[in-house]
Amino acid sequence: MVVLEVATRLLEPVRQQMAVVLAPVYFLAELPYLAGGGLSDVVATRGTLLERTREQERQLLELSHVAQQYYALKTENERLRALLGSRARLPSAVLIAELTGVVPAPETHQVILDKGATDGVTVGAPVIDAYGLFGRVIETHRYTSRVLLVTDANHAVPVQINRNGVRSIAGGTGDPVLLELENVPITADITEGDLVETSGLGGGFPAGYPVGRVASVRIESASAFALVQVEPMAELDRSRHLLVILDAPSGTVSPGGAEAATANPSGLPRSGAEQPPAGRQSSGAAPAAPQPAAPAATETDT
Secondary structure, eight states: OHHHHHHHOTTHHHHHHHHHHHHHHHHHHHHHHHHHHHHHHHHHHHHHHHHHHHHHHHHHHHHHHHHHHHHHHHHHHHHHHHHHHGGGGOSSOEEEEEEEEEOOOTTOOEEEESOOGGGTOOTTOEEEOSSSEEEEEEEEOSSOEEEEETTSTTOEEEEEETTTOOEEEEEEOSOTTOEEEEEEETTSOOOTTOEEEEOOTTSSSOTTOEEEEEEEEEOOTTOSEEEEEEEESSOTTTOOEEEEETTOOOOOOOTTHHHHHHHOTTOOOOOGGGOOOTTOOOOOOSOOOOOOOOOOOOOOOO
8 A cells, every 4th residue: 555655646535534534633632732832832921021021110210210310410410501601700710519518517607518628729718609609618628628608607708789889898697598798887879689799809709709689778777887688699508519719819817827717717807997896706616727918809700
């Protein structure tokens, strides 16, 4: 039959009929293997999908973290652009510093920067943010420095009214949102909304830099001086990146040495009509080292 099938193929119809008859037998014989393979594929596919889902969740968390960092970096970049834009108003070399800490003392307004003596920061260097005068360096270490804010009760800076040039001294009140102009005659031409800027007198601070805006002017009949309150321009409670003016002219320090610097941490000369009220006391915190005398600043803001 084998020879006959190979030679003549006469048995092919019989073979086809037998294949049709035996097909169900083959199917029943292979059914366990088919079922096992299909179930294995189903289980494997489910495990793969679970693993893929876990991987996608992990990637989603990573991308969410990256997105949050991107938003923070975008906001920080905008602040830095605004900060660097203020360099056009400064005739000086500046150093970008980041605020890394706040001095935890209720009676003082001081912060810590991440730049110190190795970066060229010196005692007395003015510090600004993107909006106005922030304070002044009163202590330096190798890698950090301490800044006295403009609102501290021991800080004072010579200022003038931008509108008419009326001069005064803006002293800190201890209130984080207010300064006071000292010894302002009741006849002085100062009104609410006036821009107060540094005058450059006495050195130490460049002239023409924004300090604040006049918030109120109160005149009492029994006083020879007006009470003028100023809101600082600098965002003292939220600015993170600051500019340290490295080559600002130094203010004159009186011959009292360290004791005199402690009594006046800002290092500014106070004489004549610009003497502060007798009630202004020093907290004795972070005394500044004496500095050599230097001529008053002649540069003006452009």
